[in-house]
Amino acid sequence: MDNGSQQIELSPIKQIELLASKIPGVVSLAQGIPADDTPSIIKDEVISALQLGKAARYSLTYGLPQLREEISQHLQSIGMEYDWEREIIVTAGSIEGITASLLALVSPGDEVIITSPSYASYQQAIKVARAIPVEVDLDDKWQFDLDAFKKKISKRTKAVIIANPNNPTGTIFAKQELIEIAKLAKSNNFFIILDEVYRDLIYEDSLFFSLAELPEFRDVIVRVYSFSKAYAMTGWRIGYLHSDKRNVDEIIKTHDALVTCAPVISQYAALAALLMPEEQKDQIRQAYKNRRDVIVSRLDKMSDIFSYQKPTAAYFVFPKIKLLDWQDSWRLSLALLEQAKVAVVPGVSFGKRGEGHIRVCFGRSVHDINIAFDRMEEFFDKIKT
Numbered sequence: 001m002d003n004g005s006q007q008i009e010l011s012p013i014k015q016i017e018l019l020a021s022k023i024p025g026v027v028s029l030a031q032g033i034p035a036d037d038t039p040s041i042i043k044d045e046v047i048s049a050l051q052l053g054k055a056a057r058y059s060l061t062y063g064l065p066q067l068r069e070e071i072s073q074h075l076q077s078i079g080m081e082y083d084w085e086r087e088i089i090v091t092a093g094s095i096e097g098i099t100a101s102l103l104a105l106v107s108p109g110d111e112v113i114i115t116s117p118s119y120a121s122y123q124q125a126i127k128v129a130r131a132i133p134v135e136v137d138l139d140d141k142w143q144f145d146l147d148a149f150k151k152k153i154s155k156r157t158k159a160v161i162i163a164n165p166n167n168p169t170g171t172i173f174a175k176q177e178l179i180e181i182a183k184l185a186k187s188n189n190f191f192i193i194l195d196e197v198y199r200d201l202i203y204e205d206s207l208f209f210s211l212a213e214l215p216e217f218r219d220v221i222v223r224v225y226s227f228s229k230a231y232a233m234t235g236w237r238i239g240y241l242h243s244d245k246r247n248v249d250e251i252i253k254t255h256d257a258l259v260t261c262a263p264v265i266s267q268y269a270a271l272a273a274l275l276m277p278e279e280q281k282d283q284i285r286q287a288y289k290n291r292r293d294v295i296v297s298r299l300d301k302m303s304d305i306f307s308y309q310k311p312t313a314a315y316f317v318f319p320k321i322k323l324l325d326w327q328d329s330w331r332l333s334l335a336l337l338e339q340a341k342v343a344v345v346p347g348v349s350f351g352k353r354g355e356g357h358i359r360v361c362f363g364r365s366v367h368d369i370n371i372a373f374d375r376m377e378e379f380f381d382k383i384k385t
């Protein structure tokens with residue numbers, strides 16, 4: 001679709017998955033989809049809601065009151081104070097929350113800063129709002145370079161989107177830089193869309209800090225969360241956002257225009273997810289941490305091919321390609337797909353700074369991760385000879 005000035009395209013992650021779906025026997029470490037099924041504790045609640053006839057009708061546009069109350073209590077437990085009635089919206093996945101926020105808070109021609117690399121769909125969501133994505137390069141450790149960031153602020157800057165933990169790097173941003181950016185947002189009058197969809201998949205808790213904990217920034221921050229990742233619920237399309245009432249009063253209108261309300265059956269699933277026992281959440285996190293350790297040990301054995309930052313969160317690693325002839329990440333990803341039957345995402349999909357890298361997802365089973373790495377080792381052995 002051409003929106004006048006900028007082409008809106010299918011995200012490259014989905015392009016790779018489309019290509020992969022046509023090749024029999026491919027092992028995909030491309031799209032960020034958890035390998036596991038939604039936990040049965042959630043499915044059982046949903047079956048009961050269905051049988052009781054609770055899912056047939058729209059909910060309030062904001063979402064089921066019971067769910068929003070539960071979200072508000074959960075937020076309180078992690079140091080965030082938001083009124084369930086007027087400051088929380090249940091959304092159809094976090095990407096709908098992000099798009100509704102942009103449509104509400106940003107005008108055509110405004111600039112929205114995104115980190116390079118960052119989640120590929122931000123570019124498309126910004127273009128849907130007829131705004132202009134402006135990339136700011138992260139440094140070698142995938143952290144903010146504040147001087148580089150300041151240079152990207154202009155009179156037309158209306159928002160920055162920060163994924164913390166970040167996709168595709170699996171890393172966490174440092175507290176001090178986040179606070180500096182929030183101060184810049186206040187003084188320069190722009191919003192921060194704080195995407196914390198990987199908040200429950202953090203392997204080094206001490207590193208994590210959320211700007212939404214600080215009340216002085218609540219008027220510039222819209223925080224989004226998703227049930228897709230930690231609860232293996234990508235297919236349910238359910239998440240939420242929260243912000244100061246003044247912003248939510250605007251976002252509710254675009255959310256209504258887009259979806260009327262989040263799918264009600266999925267809202268019951270979200271309610272069950274929030275009520276899941278802590279031990280079960282810990283087990284899920286531990287399972288991802290184990291997969292992280294497997295992928296890291298496989299990468300260590302390929303140190304002549306890749307270097308990487310060890311992921312401390314999410315389920316991605318973003319290795320840098322050391323081979324000079326294979327710096328073109330699309331060329332390498334297509335060769336891996338066609339010759340090794342392994343799907344990964346070209347790093348350049350996440351911004352120019354991502355060129356020379358590939359994104360590998362460890363949301364899949366250990367079995368799949370090992371097969372994919374066996375095949376990649378074979379591929380690189382062949383091209384080296």
Ligand SMILES: Cc1ncc(COP(=O)(O)O)c(C=O)c1O
Nearest residue numbers: 032093094095119163167226228
């Ligand atoms: C950083 C980030 N934000 C948002 C999303 C969208 O997730 P959903 O719309 O399923 O909540 C993703 C999905 O991969 C993501 O990685």
